Amino acid sequence: MKKSLICMVVSCTMILSCKKVHVTELSPMSLDYPDSTKVLMIEDKYPYMKLVTDKVVHLQAKGKDNTQPCGIIQNGESLAMRYRYLPLETTDECLIGQIDQIDSDGSSIFIFDEKNYSAYRFSLEDGSFICKYGTQGRGPGEYISLNCMAIDKKNKEVCLLDFELFKLMYFSYDGELLREEPQYYAYNRFFYCGDALILNTDRNENPMAPAISNNSLVLAQPDQTPLFKGFPHNYSDKFNYTIHYSLIKCKDDVYYTHVMSDTIWQIKPNGVCEAKYVFKFQGRDNLFDENDFQQITNEEYEQRKKDIAYYAGDITITDNFIRAGIFNGQPMLYSISTGHYYYGYPNNRYFDGPTSFEGKFTLDGTSFVDVLQPFQLLQNHELAKDMYNEISYDAYWNKRLTEEERQLLQKMTPEDNPILVIVDIEPF
Amino acid sequence: MKKKTLLIAPAIVITALLFTALTYYSGRVSEYEIEHSRLTNSIVRLEDKLMKQVSAIRYKLPDSTWVYNRQKERVLLASVAETEPRLCLYADRFQCESCWQAELGSLAFYQKKDSGLPAPALLAANYNIREVKLLAQRNNTDIPMYVTEEIPVLQHIARLRKPFFFVLEPGGVVSSVYFPDEQSITSDSTYFTTIARRYLKTVAPTAQSTGKQKGFHIPEADIDLGDIGLRKKQEVVFSLVNDTDTACDILDIRLSCSCMMLQSMPQRVLPGETGEIRVDIIQLSKGPFSRTIELRTSSSDAPYMLNIKGNVV
Incomplete structure (x- = not known):
């Protein structure tokens, strides 16, 4: 009798001490799902991501006027760079205005043009057009605007986010629509990282999901069910600045930087x-x-960074290098293996034009990728021709251009799609 | 007696105070009305001035003004408006792109709303064909677009580096040049409405019916009130006659002035029946006046223009 009483008390205590988790149904953001069959079950609490700060590498950045060397630098020297041109095929079906995201599966390249709301796949071998993902409209696989492209390499899927129709569209690599999912809470950029989704909820408040509201990042399952939240924000109403590309993907790693910070988080x-x-x-x-974070106003923010070098999210990370653009400062290239720095624009010459190496994208974490716009290139040539004697200018060009460049230039028209320049840099 | 005086005196004071307050209040109301009327008239005058300036500009294009269409075919600009006028938007690479894209959106919007506008076209200066195709894709528009270099006769206007509208008339005449006001959409609306009216003239008889005829019509679309009193309310009645076999829906009505107030309007005029639109009009300044009512119905794409005129004495 005594034993059973003790057992009862213990079990009651255990049951009562169990933390009760409330689960609520989150409806799609779009009202196009009136049947409410599509709901996301979310809990009332999610843990914060664990911040680790003991493995940090300090990157020495330089302002414009800073002539003092820092670390080991090779300023003024030319970097050993190899580059190959990949002209992307131009048809009415695959017109690219600007390139905002590049990803690759090893044999093909995925291009996302945010301004013109389009996503394409081209061959990495010869730049031929393979397929386009979705079209404008309101039907299945159609979109009003596109905000982000995420490549799920594990399942070989291309996922596009339409933040106007609040939906995610999943396509096979070949362009076939596989399924659509509603967006349940607001985020404007996301990437796959292993089996998880990293969502940039940015400054969206998400009042419909209080468990994650007012956080800049959410780590979620592929079906958008949150797992962790991170980087809570409580900005003052008088501060509107944000970093457009605060979440970036380099190879298979996802990095995050937020406004008013010099740290890059993986x-x-x-x-x-x-x-x-x-x-x-x-x-x-x-x-x-x-x-x-809570007090600053736009004016104070502007004032404090006026004429001072600072970092604002312009970074590319490969296996061997980190390239960063510094506002009011010098662009830098950091060699991960040696810890050496290169400041300024590398002495590169694409068609010997004024375009310099920017390396805004990476291809599989090994090479950098630059984008050349034929109409700009040809316009620069015309301007240069006007300035110099045309005959001597042509002779100059014929002497300077490689055979590949000469052939490209001959075929090039202002209406052509951009040319990708794949740049490999020798470790220094 | 004293008691009576004690009661009457406060009553007189209260009455006097009430009277003063009422007089003051009605004075304020009438001041407000006058001010409102003055502002309304100023806006109307400014709009008139704007439209007169718009009408004053006319250029003849040189015969050799070539442009490229989206298929990269070289065509004469004059041929773009060979048989009927075109409402064109001129955009230049060196302008603020978002500004002229907003105007393109505005043009597409008014085009859908006001089918009376001439067919639209975009003239993209210093752009290339690929960009123009991308632009059409981005804006999901089928407005015809033409690529051009700077057009000499328009050079001095284009040099302002602001997008502008113009009407390209048959024969290669550029007219009705208008620079949109970034701060106000009212003047855009005035411009589009004026252009719609001006170029609708040829098709107006189908919509603007007068006299005895079959179909939906307004027997008296122009009403002359003659001499009317200052600040005296006048009721104006327009009869709507539906001699067709189908019901006619009243889609929209727009009064050109806040001095008019719509009193009643049928939602629908059934076949063989008549309806009435009743409008009250008050004029707050002396002299001749002219007001317009724009009526849209399901019977015609073109709007019916109802005119009221008179003289305030």
């Missing part, structure tokens, strides 16, 4: 957020502190 699928790189600027401490 987000891992297990909910760990590792401070990977921090920019250090000579002669100044951090421009912003914790209190600024």
